[in-house]
Amino acid sequence: MKTRFLALLVAVLLCAASAFAADSPVAPNQRRGVEQTFLTYPEWFLVHSPAEYAAWVAAHPAHDFPFIGHARQIWSSYASVTGEQLRRHYPSNLGYHVMIMVIAGSTTVEYALRSAYENTIGRLSWSVSDGELTAEDRYGARAAQEYVDFIRKEPWYLFDFTARLKGLWATTPALGPNMIRKWERRYALTSEYAVKAVYGKLIELATRAAYDPALLTTQVVVDRAPSQLPRDVKLVRGVEDGRAVLDLPRYYGFRIAATELARAGATLQDIAGNTGDILVTVWLNADQPVPSGGARVLFEQPLLTMPGKRRVALVLPVSGLSSFLLRADESGVKVEHVYDY
Structure with missing residues (x-):
């Protein structure tokens, strides 16, 4: 090993x-x-x-x-x-x-x-x-x-x-x-x-x-800006094709903001210049199936202080993150973290 x-x-x-999308806004x-x-x-x-x-x-x-x-x-x-x-x-x-x-x-x-x-x-x-x-x-x-x-x-x-x-x-x-x-x-x-x-x-x-000081926000591109933005989400600018560039909090707050955007009907298309893969971890019971929807399992770890539960690291496309967060929210799957680059 x-x-x-x-x-x-x-x-x-x-x-x-x-690594970057050539035409990223x-x-x-x-x-x-x-x-x-x-x-x-x-x-x-x-x-x-x-x-x-x-x-x-x-x-x-x-x-x-x-x-x-x-x-x-x-x-x-x-x-x-x-x-x-x-x-x-x-x-x-x-x-x-x-x-x-x-x-x-x-x-x-x-x-x-x-x-x-x-x-x-x-x-x-x-x-x-x-x-x-x-x-x-x-x-x-x-x-x-x-x-x-x-x-x-x-x-x-x-x-x-x-x-x-x-x-x-x-x-x-x-x-x-x-x-x-x-x-x-x-x-x-x-x-x-x-x-x-x-x-x-x-x-x-x-x-x-x-190192330079870390940025505390993540710029994302959504297919459209909701009429009312979630708390801690700011509009940076609109794009000619109807999309919008938004500022979301980084780190722990990113998952929360991204989930609230998904509930408001917006779909993430680009995160920090990336349109490809993004890593997400979820908590599942021992016999609980991995959520579907294009997610690929990278690895699993038992939650050592919680017998019968496991952490699953999933790779999914940025374009599928919003729908994944919505499905997890509706089905009661605990999304531990979205690793926003």
Whole structure:
């Protein structure tokens, strides 16, 4: 597996191809390569995974979270999207691969260390408690959810870990039941927030030096503009043939805005200069069929904290995204994310 993945990666870094629709009405500075719909998946897994963690620790001790399983899923999904990039001869985008290797590598190290700690010291402190979450456990769960809510819209390194560290010591009582568990959690959370505060500042400095600030909107082309635009959607200009160029929020908000546009009767035809493939992930039950309508399965992953559920990554044409979102909305299929390049 490792040899095959390295071979795929080397081949991708050597390939190049044009990705944009030649006649796209999208502004040149708003166009992004088609390969990014695939390469953003490993980056977004580092939102999906903390979201699972936050939901888990709200009701369970952290030592039962599948850290190692999630680390494996980072790399297996990276191999899948890299393979797709190679098969379709998409642009190499070396810089994005370097970024993925950094964040996936650092997350793997973090998860390995946390798994080792939680399954020794963390598990021991839980075993001598009465089985109830402490104030520190609950504080950590709230901070984990605040982190997820933040990184769905902003880069993780801008999250204020220092404020969470101060809040831990200022708002949780030093004395109370399960003293061993309380102070072990206090130590674990203090260490986590302190390390991430420092590491986040270093990553922020490196990112600002290496990359331009990320655009917070995605320009799209629709077959027609609805009479009333959804919230957070702005009209950029009309096109002579009756189509319209719109500004949609990027990242987490894109799926919401695109679904609202579909409900209003508009069909997406071009996203960030792309009219070809786009990646979407959905949650399905174990025996639930994959939604039809031209979607192709790229890979599947079990949702490790939700037995009986799986994440399915689907490739579909941009022109079919609006109808897909409508069908998913009507049938109750949970669309996790639309990877808007």
